[in-house]
Amino acid sequence: MTLLALKEDRPTPKAVYNWRVYACAAVSSFASCMIGYDSAFIGTTLALPSFTKEFDFSSYDPDDLALLQANIVSVYQAGAFFGSLFAYCTSHFLGRRKSLFVFAAVFLLGAGIMLAASAERGLAPILAGRVLAGIGVGGASNMVPIYISELAPPAVRGRLVGIYELGWQIGGLVGFWINYGVNTTLAPTRSQWMIPFAVQLIPGGLLLIGVFWIKESPRWLFANGRREEAMKILCWIRNLEPTDQYILEEVKYIDRDIERFERDVGKGFWKPFLALKQPKVQWRFFLGGMLFLLQNGSGINAINYYSPTVFRSIGITGTNTGFLTTGVFGVVKTVLTVIWLLWLVDHVGRRRMLFIGAAGGSLCMWFIGAYIKVAGSGSFSSSSSGGLSGGGIAAMFFFYLWTAFYTPSWNGTPWVVNSEMFDQNTRSLGQASASANNWFWNFVVSRFTPQMFLKMSYGVYFFFASLMILSIGFVFYFVPETKSIPLESMDRLFEIKPVRKANKVLMAELGMQEVGAAGAEDGSVSTVDEKARGHLERTERV
The missing domain is CATH 1.10.287 (Helix Hairpins)
Known part of the structure; x- marks a missing residue:
C-alpha cells in the first residue's frame, strides 16, 4: 500500500467515493463554521477598544472584570451543554436532518438577540443571546458527526467527519482575524464591535438553507421502518443501483445490526438508557467523556477564548499586535487541519496522532511555562512597543509548535472517534453524552481561565502540560484504533x-x-x- 491508499473493509466500487457524500458532509458542516466562529471571535471582541468603552470596562477592578468576561464567554458553553442533550430528543423523534434545522434556527435567534446590546440596554442581550446560540451549537455538535459518520463509507469516514473539523477551523480563522480587520480599518464606534456579532448570522443562515438540500441518514430511516425511503437515499448517496452487491451487503449489515440491538437492547426512546446497565456500553460512554476531558485539558479553549490574555502572558502587548498574533494562530490551525483531513486521519490513524500530539504538545507547554517563570512576564503589564526578547520569540515559536502538534491530533480526532464507536441504538445517546462532556469541560476551562491566569501565571501552562502527559497512557491502554472499521463491527473491536x-x-x-x-x-x-x-x-x- 502507498501512503495515500485507502484501507477498505471489503472491495468498494469507486462510485461510492462520489461528490454527493462529500457535499452532504460539507453542507452539514456549516454548523461547525458557526461553532468555530463563535468560539474564536468573542475573546478578541471583548478586547476591542470600542467594546470596552461602550460597556465601561475601565470602571471594573481586575477581579470583577475577569468574572464578567468569564460569564460572557461561559454562558455559551452552558447553553451548548444542554443543547447537546436536547439533540438526543430531537434526533430520536425528528431524525438527523430536521434536528439540524431546529438547532440552526435557535442559533440564529440567539445571534439576532445579541445585536440588541448597547450601553443603554447593557450586556443582558449578549448574555441571553449567547445562551441560545450555545443551545444551537451544542445540538449541532451532537448531530453533525453522527450524520456524517452514518453516511460515510468506512475507508473515508475519518476524512468526512474531518470536514466537520475543517469547518470549525475555517469559522475560527474568520473569528480570529475579523477583530484585527475592524480594529485597523474602522473607527472605534458601536458599529466596529457590532460587525463581529452580526457575522454569526452568515454560517447559521447557510446551514438553515442547506438543510433543505441534504438527505436524511439512511441508517436512521432503516431503524425507524422507512425502508423504501432509506433505500432510495442510500443508493443516491452511494451512486449505485439497488441491486449492486455493495448495496445489498451494506443493507444486510445494517439490518443485522438493528435486529441484534432490538433483540438485546430494545427499540424506543428510553431503551438506550437501559442499555447503560451493560458494562460494555458504560465503558464507551466513559471513553468518550475522557477524550473530551483530555482534549480540553490541553489548554486549547483557554487560548481560543482568551487569546489576548494568553499572548500577553508571553509578552505580546498592544491591541493590534495581540490580534495579529491571534490571527496567525488561526491560520496555522486551519492549514494543519487541511493536512489532517486529507491524509493523516485516515492513513496515519487515530491512536498514533493522539500519541504524537500529546507528547509534542506537552513539551512545548513545559517550555512556555518555564520561560514565563524565568522572565517574569506573567504580570500582564502593558507597553506600547509590543516588542519581544529573544526568550519571548522562542516562547512564541514553541506556542506555534504546540499548535502544530495539537491541531492534527487532539483538535478533531476525539470527535471522529466518538462519531464512530457507538452502535446504532446508542449512537445518538452516546454522541449526546460525548458532546455534553465536551461542552461541560469547555465551560469549566472558559469559566475559570481568567482567574487561573491571575492566580497561577506560568503554572497554568504546567497544569495543561501535565494533563497532556496523562493522556498518552490513557490512549495507549484504553482507546482502540477505529480507522477503517465498519460501524456495525465496533462492538467486536472493543472486545x-x-x-x-x-x-x-x-x-x-x-x-x-x-x-x-x-x-x-x-x-x-x-x-x-x-x-x-x-x-x-x-x-x-x-
Whole structure:
C-alpha cells in the first residue's frame, strides 16, 4: 500500500467515493463554521477598544472584570451543554436532518438577540443571546458527526467527519482575524464591535438553507421502518443501483445490526438508557467523556477564548499586535487541519496522532511555562512597543509548535472517534453524552481561565502540560484504533484485547470473512480458510 491508499473493509466500487457524500458532509458542516466562529471571535471582541468603552470596562477592578468576561464567554458553553442533550430528543423523534434545522434556527435567534446590546440596554442581550446560540451549537455538535459518520463509507469516514473539523477551523480563522480587520480599518464606534456579532448570522443562515438540500441518514430511516425511503437515499448517496452487491451487503449489515440491538437492547426512546446497565456500553460512554476531558485539558479553549490574555502572558502587548498574533494562530490551525483531513486521519490513524500530539504538545507547554517563570512576564503589564526578547520569540515559536502538534491530533480526532464507536441504538445517546462532556469541560476551562491566569501565571501552562502527559497512557491502554472499521463491527473491536492490536486483528477477521465468502462461491473453502487463518495469526503476532 502507498501512503495515500485507502484501507477498505471489503472491495468498494469507486462510485461510492462520489461528490454527493462529500457535499452532504460539507453542507452539514456549516454548523461547525458557526461553532468555530463563535468560539474564536468573542475573546478578541471583548478586547476591542470600542467594546470596552461602550460597556465601561475601565470602571471594573481586575477581579470583577475577569468574572464578567468569564460569564460572557461561559454562558455559551452552558447553553451548548444542554443543547447537546436536547439533540438526543430531537434526533430520536425528528431524525438527523430536521434536528439540524431546529438547532440552526435557535442559533440564529440567539445571534439576532445579541445585536440588541448597547450601553443603554447593557450586556443582558449578549448574555441571553449567547445562551441560545450555545443551545444551537451544542445540538449541532451532537448531530453533525453522527450524520456524517452514518453516511460515510468506512475507508473515508475519518476524512468526512474531518470536514466537520475543517469547518470549525475555517469559522475560527474568520473569528480570529475579523477583530484585527475592524480594529485597523474602522473607527472605534458601536458599529466596529457590532460587525463581529452580526457575522454569526452568515454560517447559521447557510446551514438553515442547506438543510433543505441534504438527505436524511439512511441508517436512521432503516431503524425507524422507512425502508423504501432509506433505500432510495442510500443508493443516491452511494451512486449505485439497488441491486449492486455493495448495496445489498451494506443493507444486510445494517439490518443485522438493528435486529441484534432490538433483540438485546430494545427499540424506543428510553431503551438506550437501559442499555447503560451493560458494562460494555458504560465503558464507551466513559471513553468518550475522557477524550473530551483530555482534549480540553490541553489548554486549547483557554487560548481560543482568551487569546489576548494568553499572548500577553508571553509578552505580546498592544491591541493590534495581540490580534495579529491571534490571527496567525488561526491560520496555522486551519492549514494543519487541511493536512489532517486529507491524509493523516485516515492513513496515519487515530491512536498514533493522539500519541504524537500529546507528547509534542506537552513539551512545548513545559517550555512556555518555564520561560514565563524565568522572565517574569506573567504580570500582564502593558507597553506600547509590543516588542519581544529573544526568550519571548522562542516562547512564541514553541506556542506555534504546540499548535502544530495539537491541531492534527487532539483538535478533531476525539470527535471522529466518538462519531464512530457507538452502535446504532446508542449512537445518538452516546454522541449526546460525548458532546455534553465536551461542552461541560469547555465551560469549566472558559469559566475559570481568567482567574487561573491571575492566580497561577506560568503554572497554568504546567497544569495543561501535565494533563497532556496523562493522556498518552490513557490512549495507549484504553482507546482502540477505529480507522477503517465498519460501524456495525465496533462492538467486536472493543472486545479484542490487547487494545493496541484490536484494529489489526479485526481487519484480519473481516478479510477472512470476505475471502471465506468468495471461497464458498467457487468451492475452494478449505484452502481459502487456511490462508485466511494464517493471515489472522500473522496479524496477531504483529
